[in-house]
Amino acid sequence: MHDVAIVGIGMHEFGRHDGISGMDQGVVAVRRALADARCEWEDLEFAFGGSKDAGSPDTMVSRLGLTGLQFINVHNGCATGGSALISAYNAIRSGTFDIGIAVGFDKHERGAFRVRTRGDRMEWYGESGMALTTQFFGMKINRYMHDFGISQNTLAKVSAKAFRNGAINPMAWRRKPLSEEEVLESAMLSYPLTQYMFCSPGEGGVAIVLVRADKAKEYTDNPVFLKSCVVKSRRFGSFEVFSPHLANEFSVGPTVDASNAAFEMAGIGPEDIDIAQLQDTESGAEVMHMAENGFCEHGEQESMIQNGETEIDGKFPVNTDGGCLANGEPIGASGLRQVYENVLQLRGDAGERQVPNDPRTAYTHVYGAPGISGVTILSR
Amino acid sequence: MAQVSIQEDVLIGVPDEPRLIGGKCPDCGNHVFPMQKDCPKCTGNQIEEVELSTRGTLWTWTVQGFPPKAPPYIGETDPSSFESYGVGYVELPGEVKVEARLTESNPERLEVGMEMELTVVPLKTDEQGNEIVTFAFRPVENK
Ligand SMILES: [Zn+2]
Numbered sequence: 001m002h003d004v005a006i007v008g009i010g011m012h013e014f015g016r017h018d019g020i021s022g023m024d025q026g027v028v029a030v031r032r033a034l035a036d037a038r039c040e041w042e043d044l045e046f047a048f049g050g051s052k053d054a055g056s057p058d059t060m061v062s063r064l065g066l067t068g069l070q071f072i073n074v075h076n077g078c079a080t081g082g083s084a085l086i087s088a089y090n091a092i093r094s095g096t097f098d099i100g101i102a103v104g105f106d107k108h109e110r111g112a113f114r115v116r117t118r119g120d121r122m123e124w125y126g127e128s129g130m131a132l133t134t135q136f137f138g139m140k141i142n143r144y145m146h147d148f149g150i151s152q153n154t155l156a157k158v159s160a161k162a163f164r165n166g167a168i169n170p171m172a173w174r175r176k177p178l179s180e181e182e183v184l185e186s187a188m189l190s191y192p193l194t195q196y197m198f199c200s201p202g203e204g205g206v207a208i209v210l211v212r213a214d215k216a217k218e219y220t221d222n223p224v225f226l227k228s229c230v231v232k233s234r235r236f237g238s239f240e241v242f243s244p245h246l247a248n249e250f251s252v253g254p255t256v257d258a259s260n261a262a263f264e265m266a267g268i269g270p271e272d273i274d275i276a277q278l279q280d281t282e283s284g285a286e287v288m289h290m291a292e293n294g295f296c297e298h299g300e301q302e303s304m305i306q307n308g309e310t311e312i313d314g315k316f317p318v319n320t321d322g323g324c325l326a327n328g329e330p331i332g333a334s335g336l337r338q339v340y341e342n343v344l345q346l347r348g349d350a351g352e353r354q355v356p357n358d359p360r361t362a363y364t365h366v367y368g369a370p371g372i373s374g375v376t377i378l379s380r
Numbered sequence: 381m382a383q384v385s386i387q388e389d390v391l392i393g394v395p396d397e398p399r400l401i402g403g404k405c406p407d408c409g410n411h412v413f414p415m416q417k418d419c420p421k422c423t424g425n426q427i428e429e430v431e432l433s434t435r436g437t438l439w440t441w442t443v444q445g446f447p448p449k450a451p452p453y454i455g456e457t458d459p460s461s462f463e464s465y466g467v468g469y470v471e472l473p474g475e476v477k478v479e480a481r482l483t484e485s486n487p488e489r490l491e492v493g494m495e496m497e498l499t500v501v502p503l504k505t506d507e508q509g510n511e512i513v514t515f516a517f518r519p520v521e522n523k
Contacts, residue, residue, distance in 0.1 A: 121414075124387040126452025128503065128514035129444060130479055135467050138442030146440075146492045191443040191487050236421050245402070245413035246439075246469055246477040247421070 004092045005216035005223040006378070008037025008209030009340045012105070014327040015173035017203050022054020022330070025205035026105030027063050029333075033101065033207035037219045044209075046070040046100035048087040050080035051332035054107045069100075078368015079231055080104060081206065081335035085376065088210050089229040098212045105205030106330030125244055133281070133369065134198065136241040138190030141284025145192065148299035150287055152192050156180040157305050158283035159197050159325055165312060166326025168352040173202055174326040183283075197283040202328020206336035208343075222347045227361075227377040228265035232258040234371030241369045254373035255279075255292040255365065262363075262375040263294065270294035273377070274359035275345055276316070277338035279367040280323040290318065293365055293375070317355045320345060335374055338364035346380045386503065386514040390414050392431075394513055398500050399434065400478060403427040411475040433472040434498040435520070441468030441482060441490050454512065455503040470496045470517045481516035495520035 010032025012025035026049070034041060041064045049057025049071065058071040076083035081104035088102040125131050144150060160180045166172035178196055186195035209219070216223035234240050237251030263269055270293070278293060280286035287305070291298045295316065304310060310318040321327065321341040324334060342362035344350040364376045383395040393399045402413035408422035413432060418425045445464050447457040456462050466482030468490070481501055484490055496517040503512050 121387075121389070123452070124390050124514065126448075127386060127454045128481060129448050129453045129455055129465065130467060130481070131452055132444065132448055135442050135444060139440045139467070139469065142442055143440035143492065188443070188445045190445060191441075193442075244479050245411075246479075247410070248471060248474075248476060 001093055002095055003213035004089050004210055004226045005213040006208055006226060006339070006343055007211050007216050007219035007223055008033040008035075008039070009343050010034070010036055010207045011171050011337065011340050012205040013171050014202055014204035014330065014333075014337070022051060022105045022107030022203060022205070023060060025107070025203060026051070026054070026057060026103055026207070027060055029105065029205035029207040030060070030064060030101065030103050033209050037209040039099070039209065039219060041065045042067045044069055044099055044101050045097040046072075046088070046091055048072050048074050048084040048100070048102050050074040050076070050084040050104040051106050052080060052108070054105055054332065057103060057105070076231070077370060077372055078331055079335060079366050079372045079374040080332045081337075082366045082374030082376070083231055085208060085336060085339065086229045086231050086374065088208070089226055092210055092212055098215060099210070101207055101209050102336065103205070103207040104332035104334075104336045106332040107203040108201035108330065110201070130244075131242065132190075133241050134190040134193070137198075137282045137284060138193050140239060141282070141288065142192055144284065144288055150299070150302050152184070153180065154287065154302055154305045155192065155197055155283045156183040158280070158286050159183040161311060162280065162283070162319060162322050162325035163196075165320055165353055166322030169321045169326065172322045172326045173328045174322065193282050193284060199281055199324035199327075199329050202330050204327070204330045204333045204337070206333045206340050208336055208339055222380070224343045224346050224378050224380050227268075227379050228262040229376045230258045230262045230265065231372065231374045232261065238371060240371030253292065254371055255289060255367050258373040258375040259293040259365070262377050266377040268361065268377070273361050273363045274357055275320060275342065275355055276318050276363040276365070277321070277323065277341055278318055278365045280319055280325050281329065281368070283325065285367070286319060286323065289365055289367065293363070312353055312355055317357070320350065320353050320355060331368070335364065335366040338366070339376060339378070342378050346378060381505070382510050383500065383502070383513050384510045386512055391500070391515045394500055398498050398515060400432040400498065400515060402430055402432040402476065404430045413476055413478050432475055432478065436470040436472040436478075436496055438490065438492060438494045438496050438517075439469040439471045439477050440492060441466055443467070443485050443487060466490060468517070481514060483516050483518040489519070
């Protein structure tokens with residue numbers, strides 16, 4: 001087994017970009033990642049590309065160069081970007097290749113994701129008004145608040161932090177800070193979650209150049225090492241989005257499984273992590289994912305967030321780039337955005353939003369339909 | 381105006397005695413909804429159709445505050461006449477938690493653990509003048 005290093009990162013600004021295709025944004029991200037790694041497209045031996053709504057990633061070879069490299073498209077729900085990364089990671093780890101790239105991009109229609117349930121005898125579900133991811137998030141956090149005493153003000157604090165961090169992130173979509181009051185007073189979309197507690201489908205692209213760790217210094221003075229990379233699907237009894245029924249018996253979700261596996265693989269524990277990017281499809285998700293990933297006990301988030309511990313200058317900074325809330329969620333790119341942010345933070349290159357705790361280890365987590373979770377642990 | 385079920389293999393007995401069609405695995409006792417042959421618990425594939433209980437307790441809930449996209453939604457989507465509706469999981473003892481519309485949409489009157497019973501709610505009127513209904517749970521009135 002070979003260790004794997006990240007030697008180049010590139011991003012196309014997240015947001016809404018009329019007249020720029022999702023593919024255009026992916027190509028920009030690739031060119032920026034290559035420049036960051038001081039290498040050329042023809043140096044790459046393989047690529048894994050992910051996009052949900054913006055075309056087949058492999059067709060970007062006609063823009064970047066017809067070099068004959070192995071290019072495989074990845075399509076894996078909300079873990080599409082994370083799945084491209086794990087594929088690239090394993091390609092190098094196994095010794096098959098020395099250098100390659102993971103790229104993700106997307107461009108979604110405006111508004112909540114439209115779910116198509118035709119053709120599988122599930123038409124009634126969408127027709128009855130239940131095929132909305134927003135409802136799942138409202139129901140999951142509502143139960144969680146009931147069980148563990150999380151307040152709605154804490155949900156508002158998570159959003160306010162996200163928009164504050166986004167305001168100092170030049171790549172973010174939402175760059176205007178919003179107060180807790182503005183968050184709480186915005187439209188109630190799915191009780192207890194208001195409009196500004198939800199992220200929106202958006203656009204953007206991210207690319208990550210990976211090499212065998214022993215070759216990293218050929219490309220960069222600041223390599224970041226991928227200590228673990230895990231994707232897990234759900235087990236029986238977990239509570240997932242788009243479930244017409246749930247089992248009465250309970251089991252932990254894929255986030256807990258992915259987190260446990262990632263820590264085991266890296267040989268470290270949650271107490272060793274200095275900074276984390278956690279899936280914040282809505283502000284309640286960030287709260288629940290803090291505990292599901294092992295960073296606190298259920299319910300402890302209330303005091304942690306009220307005390308500012310997850311702020312950039314707090315004890316345990318979470319979603320330092322503004323997360324999905326400030327960046328939107330282009331599905332193909334979202335998981336890779338988290339890795340991009342952690343690489344910047346570990347290099348000390350995050351500018352105005354650089355965390356002051358001199359981070360050495362960093363954690364990313366994505367979650368999404370239909371009950372899938374991806375985790376990475378990075379270190380320098 | 382006649383009321384008709386949104387899908388006859390999911391909801392029967394419209395309008396007076398609504399029942400949900402689920403399934404029970406003969407191998408492990410696991411229940412599913414809607415009916416499917418394959419069992420996600422024991423990996424068996426012989427699940428048999430059963431009518432699910434019509435009463436249970438509210439496990440969690442939310443309120444749909446904006447019109448869903450149409451398609452797939454067939455109910456009211458005009459923002460000026462759309463009314464918020466409750467959605468929740470109702471735990472049927474010994475069976476499953478079923479995701480369903482709720483007749484109640486006021487957060488002040490919804491509470492985890494409250495007793496609920498099966499009913500139907502109208503979605504739209506079709507070309508033949510039939511009212512298409514889907515299933516919902518309503519709070520059990522304390523007498
Ligand atoms: Zn079974």
